[in-house]
Structure formats: structure tokens, C-alpha cells
Amino acid sequence: MAEEIRAAAASSGGERPAGGDRPSGDRPSGDRPSFGDRERRPPRPGGPGGGREGGRKYFRRKKVCKFCVEKIEAINYKDVRLLAQFVAESGKIVPRRLTGVCTPHQRRLSLAIKQARNIALLPFAGRAS
């Protein structure tokens, strides 16, 4: 057992050898800690401001998609109050990295906002930004 752990530790830095070291290559990932299981390590959100660059905050307060959480399925151009939350003061559509909306919902949302703009429920350009 100890040799396997040492072998795993040795190979964790690079790629996994193709079943050479480990006797059972099909062992599920539950046994060992996660290093060495995937080729690509998921980026680690090290808390607010824990990114690589010093200036920009990398991951700040994991935002969740409002539509996914509240299970709002239909994004209609008619409910202006819902749409207006995602529109800036200048009338621009707020990017999803600021609002935390997921991609499919952002696409539907932006379609609904454009429809609402066409029917004069939302402005194209509000106060000059």
C-alpha cells in the first residue's frame, strides 16, 4: 500500500503513466485524494481576492443564477420589472459576469429585453451614461 501512495505522489506532478505503476488501473477515484485523477485540475477558488493577479479579484462571492434558483422558466418580454433588474441605468443589458446569470438564461433574457425594447417597454438608451 505504501508503495502505491509513493508512486501516486511521484506521478501527481505530471501526467498519469498509462497503467504502468498502479496494479489496478481501473480503481475508482474514491480511494485516493483527488490529485492525479484528472489531467486538468479544476481552478481553485481561493476565496475573494485569492487569484493569481494581485489587482483583480478573481472569484468574488460565487453568484448564482437567479432564474435557476427561483426556477423561473418563462422569461417574457412583458414582465418589465423582472427584466429591468438586468438592465443598467443607461439602458444597456448587464453582462452575465456581473449578474451571475447562467448562459441559457442570459440568452433568453437578452432576447426578451430586445423584444421589450422594440415594443417600447424598455428604453434603447436611457440617461446618457
Add this chain to the structure above:
Amino acid sequence: MNRTYELMFIVRPDMVEEEQDKLISTLETAVTSSGGNVKSVEKMGKRRLAYIVRRFHDGIFVLLTVEGSGGLIHELERRLRVTEPVIKFITVRIDEEQKRLDKIKAIRDAKRKTPPPAPVTETGGETAEVTA
């Protein structure tokens, strides 16, 4: 003939109630004569517009839900374009969206009725004895 459309149009704010009704009934007859059917008419009342349209700041919104073919909508829009009091309109096709929503709802309801099987093993399942 199974496409469902939502047609929203804005009428100038200084239009009288009866003229609005006349306009709506004209549209309805156009729909039924071309073989469609009107599912609902909703007058959403006077609202302030987000920008000036044809020198008006407010407008009376009307929502018409229609079932019919594309040619019918073409005809309706042509009429609306020609009608002087109508200042803006938009048509949205909603049957695909409705299908998607119904599917999601069906999945949700099915999930609610039969809760997903819990990973806990069944207790009290003594199958040895069969009561006579």
C-alpha cells in the same frame, strides 16, 4: 394551423374606448375568416412608453393571442400597419415556448408524484411470511 402567436400592439392614447373595441373586432373577424381563432384579448391599459413613438409619450397596450398560420399573421400585421391609430406592434410565436414549458412542468409533476428512490435499503421487508 396550430401555431400560436402573441400579438401586442400600441394604440394612440387619445383613442376612445369604442373605437378600440371596433378595431379589435375588425381584427378578430379577419382572424376567423382566415381560419384561425382568437384565444384571448387583453387590454393592458394606458402605460408610459419608454421612448417617444410618433410624438406620443403614452399608449394603450392591447394583447391578442391568436392561433393560426403564418399567412394570417402576415395579414394582421398588414392591417395594423395601415391602421392609423396603431403606433407599434410586435408578434411573437409562442407555441414552441409553450411546448417547452409544458414539458418542464410535466417532468416536475412526475418528479413530485413519484419521489426519486432513496438510496436507503428498505426496512421491514420481510417477505418470508405470506399471510394467508
